[in-house]
Amino acid sequence: MQLPFAESYKIKMVETIRKSRREEREKWISAAGYNLFNLKSEQVFIDLLTDSGTGAMSDRQWSEMMLGDESYAGASSFYKLKNAIKDITGFEYFLPTHQGRAAENVLFSVLIKEGDLIPGNAHFDTTKGHIEYRKAFAVDCTIDEAYDTTIEHPYKGNVDVEKLEKVLRENPPSRIPMILITLTCNTSGGQPVSMENLKQVRSLADKYGIRVFFDSARFAENAYFIKTREEGYRNKTIREIVHEMFSLADGMTMSSKKDAIVNMGGFIGLRDEETFRKASVFNILFEGYITYGGMAGRDMNALAQGLYEGTEYDYLETRVKQVEYLGNRLIEFGIPIQRPVGGHAVFVDAGRFLTGVPREEFVAQTLAVQLYLEGGVRGVEIGALLADRDPVTRRNRFPKLELLRLTIPRRVYTNNHMDYVAVSLANVFERRTHITRGMRLIKEAPIMRHFTVELMPA
């Protein structure tokens, strides 16, 4: 018999989680203004809000914590991390930051000015926020297939090179400080970008004299998909693939809370010294001195170790297969999801799930609330709430997709938990035709409203 798949780790420490009753959850979600970000974690049984900073560190990472050097300047932990980043990504220059959006803030302070265009695949919301905050524009050039959840396409994170070239051709290079590629593309469903596409982007960038940066939060999962899906990469190691990917970029921002499996941290990687020098000034201003930039020595140590663990094939296989497991359970129940299943999350197509709820009433948020009420499972809305208002017209933006993201923390839950989630959602699916009203806004912030918004049933 062929041996079945099994996880590439065992469990040394556990954390208790508690179930609750539906009546309790009804009270809690109402008090939370129907915003799942406002729930207390103990009001949640299985927390699939995010895979960011929610992973379980390994015994080796915890032992690295004890070896942290907390010197203000020149700590050995800084050099350990610098070496790991050079080793894994190839970038000579690096600046530590407290998380990914901080890296965006520092880098964009150097490179982006009012009126600029930042084309790429779909940018993550904080990235877009930092672009729009500077009165610049994020231009989504993702392939159209990405926005049809029923199409099976192996690289739904890919850039449509014709769309990209149109932007580059029709605008002066002085208005385009960079092309920014997000690996994997979170917004389109944790979907990978192929190596071939990265190469095409690079050659267009060279043709027009524009720099390429990677938002690398899930670069290792992207490399796993290249290895398992793309012609010519099966026999390459993850680290070889990662090297090749980064060789196509001028720099990177990183949220270490994802593929580097730490609870907090980020960094910028750069090839050129001049940008590094300019960014160092903002790093000191916003984050901290350049040899710690918002991170404790112990955290830099754990991150250095995490970069190695996060780029091991066995770990990545365990990781991606668990996400796929949940996706397949949902497919068995007939639940519409983004196909194929992404690297860090299953994206439920709320628009096709709750066809009776008008889009003005926040379809994906409605589904998120229903799933919480059903089983105490917390997912997150990737739909009209997250899309915010247009910065110029202030009208609600309705994205092409209304998605409920079920994001799987790394090395945290078992497949029994995945089964529980699948059945909870299947129960909502069974009564979906009775759900015809959604949510309406009571309170919202001018930017990134989904974090603090308050709603009530429409």
Ligand code: F0G
């Ligand atoms: N880029 C991508 C692709 C991300 O997914 C995130 C965060 C960031 C940048 C910002 O990094 O959180 O460390 O400041 N994504 C989390 C999520 C929050 O839930 O998808 P950060």
